[in-house]
Amino acid sequence: xxxxxxxxxxxxxxxxxxxxxxxxxxxxxxxxxxxxxxxxxxxxxxxxxxxxxxxxxxxxxxxxxxxxxxxxxxxxxxxxxxxxxxxxxxxxxxxxxxxxxxxxxxxxxxxxxxxxxxxxxxxxxxxxxxxxxxxxxxxxxxxxxxxxxxxxxxxxxxxxxxxxxxxxxxxxxxxxxxxxxxxxxxxxxxxxxxxxxxxxxxxxxxxxxxxxxxxxxxxxxxxxxxxxxxxxxxxxxxxxxxxxxxxxxxxxxxxxxxxxxxxxxxxxxxxxxxxxxxxxxxxxxxxxxxxxxxx
Amino acid sequence: xxxxxxxxxxxxxxxxxxxxxxxxxxxxxxxxxxxxxxxxxxxxxxxxxxxxxxxxxxxxxxxxxxxxxxxxxxxxxxxxxxxxxxxxxxxxxxxxxxxxxxxxxxxxxxxxxxxxxxxxxxxxxxxxxxxxxxxxxxxxxxxxxxxxxxxxxxxxxxxxxxxxxxxxxxxxxxxxxxxxxxxxxxxxxxxxxxxxxxxxxxxxxxxxxxxxxxxxxxxxxxxxxxxxxxxxxxxxxxxxxxxxxxxxxxxxxxxxxxxxxxxxxxxxxxxxxxxxxxxxxxxxxxxxxxxxxxxxxxxxxxxxxxxxxxxxxxxxxxxxxxxxxxx
Numbered sequence: 001x002x003x004x005x006x007x008x009x010x011x012x013x014x015x016x017x018x019x020x021x022x023x024x025x026x027x028x029x030x031x032x033x034x035x036x037x038x039x040x041x042x043x044x045x046x047x048x049x050x051x052x053x054x055x056x057x058x059x060x061x062x063x064x065x066x067x068x069x070x071x072x073x074x075x076x077x078x079x080x081x082x083x084x085x086x087x088x089x090x091x092x093x094x095x096x097x098x099x100x101x102x103x104x105x106x107x108x109x110x111x112x113x114x115x116x117x118x119x120x121x122x123x124x125x126x127x128x129x130x131x132x133x134x135x136x137x138x139x140x141x142x143x144x145x146x147x148x149x150x151x152x153x154x155x156x157x158x159x160x161x162x163x164x165x166x167x168x169x170x171x172x173x174x175x176x177x178x179x180x181x182x183x184x185x186x187x188x189x190x191x192x193x194x195x196x197x198x199x200x201x202x203x204x205x206x207x208x209x210x211x212x213x214x215x216x217x218x219x220x221x222x223x224x225x226x227x228x229x230x231x232x233x234x235x236x237x238x239x240x241x242x243x244x245x246x247x248x249x250x251x252x253x254x255x256x257x258x259x260x261x262x263x264x265x266x267x268x269x270x271x272x273x274x275x276x277x278x279x280x281x282x283x284x285x286x287x288x289x290x291x292x293x294x295x
Numbered sequence: 296x297x298x299x300x301x302x303x304x305x306x307x308x309x310x311x312x313x314x315x316x317x318x319x320x321x322x323x324x325x326x327x328x329x330x331x332x333x334x335x336x337x338x339x340x341x342x343x344x345x346x347x348x349x350x351x352x353x354x355x356x357x358x359x360x361x362x363x364x365x366x367x368x369x370x371x372x373x374x375x376x377x378x379x380x381x382x383x384x385x386x387x388x389x390x391x392x393x394x395x396x397x398x399x400x401x402x403x404x405x406x407x408x409x410x411x412x413x414x415x416x417x418x419x420x421x422x423x424x425x426x427x428x429x430x431x432x433x434x435x436x437x438x439x440x441x442x443x444x445x446x447x448x449x450x451x452x453x454x455x456x457x458x459x460x461x462x463x464x465x466x467x468x469x470x471x472x473x474x475x476x477x478x479x480x481x482x483x484x485x486x487x488x489x490x491x492x493x494x495x496x497x498x499x500x501x502x503x504x505x506x507x508x509x510x511x512x513x514x515x516x517x518x519x520x521x522x523x524x525x526x527x528x529x530x531x532x533x534x535x536x537x538x539x540x541x542x543x544x545x546x547x548x549x550x551x552x553x554x555x556x557x558x559x560x561x562x563x564x565x566x567x568x569x570x571x572x573x574x575x576x577x578x579x580x581x582x583x584x585x586x587x588x589x590x591x592x593x594x595x596x597x598x599x600x601x602x603x604x605x606x607x608x609x610x611x612x613x614x615x616x617x618x619x620x621x622x
Binding site: 043091094098099100101102104105108110112113114115117120229235236269273277279280284287 | 410421426546
């Protein structure tokens with residue numbers, strides 16, 4: 001068998017793939033966080049809970065209504081997005097004038113409530129969710145075996161990231177969003193409904209998290225705690241990338257996912273903490289983050 | 296934290312008139328705590344005192360310096376591990392064991408603080424959370440913490456070599472003494488020139504810098520101080536329960552101490568004590584039912600942030616009764 005640095009090639013590529021998949025989720029989630037933070041100045045601690053909600057909605061749709069994966073991929077983000085819109089309108093919007101820390105504390109409470117409720121109803125153990133039959137099996141790439149579903153996750157999340165980037169950078173709606181980030185009062189004076197824009201943005205972020213959740217459901221199991229540990233890692237990703245740019249969030253997400261995968265090959269004991277270590281090093285060398293604008 | 300500043304401008308003249316009244320209240324409170332084991336379960340009271348000190352130490356950072364740390368479980372749980380290890384493996388006396396916990400927590404605070412103070416506000420919270428999680432994984436894998444099992448059956452030992460802390464009454468008064476000393480240190484600290492500079496940083500960091508203060512150094516000092524006092528609470532807690540486990544270093548613990556402080560009143564001296572009392576009592580009450588505490592915790596968090604950000608003691612201070620008592 002071929003080896004690189006004494007590591008079998010198969011193992012290396014296998015871990016690289018896992019890293020790429022984790023990176024896809026980091027990228028999707030940190031992208032959503034960056035979009036919400038850009039406009040609302042709120043760090044959405046409930047992002048992990050919304051990711052979990054996406055997976056759970058897909059699972060429940062299948063259990064009770066017989067709605068399969070493909071429909072859930074669209075319906076679940078819409079439901080979670082709607083939930084996000086209600087939360088933003090009724091509660092979160094009252095906190096914009098205060099210190100951003102209150103937004104963080106509020107969404108932390110929201111995350112605890114959602115996760116606690118699902119744990120109470122469904123227990124802490126995971127529920128299996130099968131990948132769609134069209135994406136079963138795998139492809140032999142010659143140097144490694146690629147399960148089709150995992151390939152699909154990488155491709156689709158890349159497309160989703162690019163789609164969001166295009167939406168924000170290239171469309172009329174995106175230009176409103178960017179303008180409102182710079183100066184909300186002025187944008188409102190031009191006749192744009194800024195409060196509605198804020199609600200839409202939060203719903204969009206929540207929907208993106210739910211989309212990632214549905215994608216993750218067949219890879220990991222559907223469990224109430226699937227978002228909690230993930231969101232802390234995503235926070236580290238966000239600190240490394242800096243929340244200044246959308247592209248920065250995406251690139252950092254993939255980069256750190258791959259770094260984590262490589263660590264699993266060369267020094268498995270450190271794979272849990274490598275992202276945090278990278279975060280600490282980046283903070284010491286470049287406090288604003290790799291793509292950050294503000295210090 | 297804009298709202299914190301409102302009540303900080305106390306009139307020096309009224310302060311003098313009411314200081315006797317407050318002193319009386321303080322003595323009554325200490326008297327009540329001395330007599331408390333006659334009426335309540337001592338272990339519960341000790342747990343309460345440990346968490347109250349933890350919350351006060353945390354508030355030193357959030358309330359008086361304006362830094363929200365989401366990783367204080369690192370110092371609480373870390374000190375619990377250090378104290379438990381020193382007591383069990385090295386057989387030191389309890390006061391040395393607790394001091395080892397404090398020193399360890401202060402050292403951790405120095406490292407975490409050095410990295411985290413490079414960013415402000417929301418980033419500071421996320422960085423401390425991430426570093427706290429890193430320490431959690433470290434404790435999960437390190438040998439001396441014994442992974443999932445934790446350090447079990449830690450001996451309480453003999454205080455100064457002759458007071459048997461295995462006796463619950465002795466233990467209670469030891470914890471009470473540590474608590475009173477800890478809170479007195481915090482009180483002295485926030486009323487010192489150092490504490491005044493911290494408050495000025497909280498109010499306006501740019502202005503403090505322009506006045507020539509090395510803001511980063513003061514923040515780091517406050518962070519280490521808070522971590523050390525948190526370690527004091529954590530070390531004593533390890534002695535009370537005679538074990539140290541992963542629960543104490545998890546992010547949930549960091550969240551809990553934020554809730555206690557928020558509920559009681561950020562930036563007040565006794566707010567965190569009241570908040571800790573309420574949260575610990577609630578947990579005790581819910582421990583017997585199968586209803587998860589996290590749901591209640593989450594809801595209380597949301598209600599606090601939405602409706603009363605000053606917390607119970609903060610609201611009391613702002614009320615007419617509070618004004619009369621001279622807060």
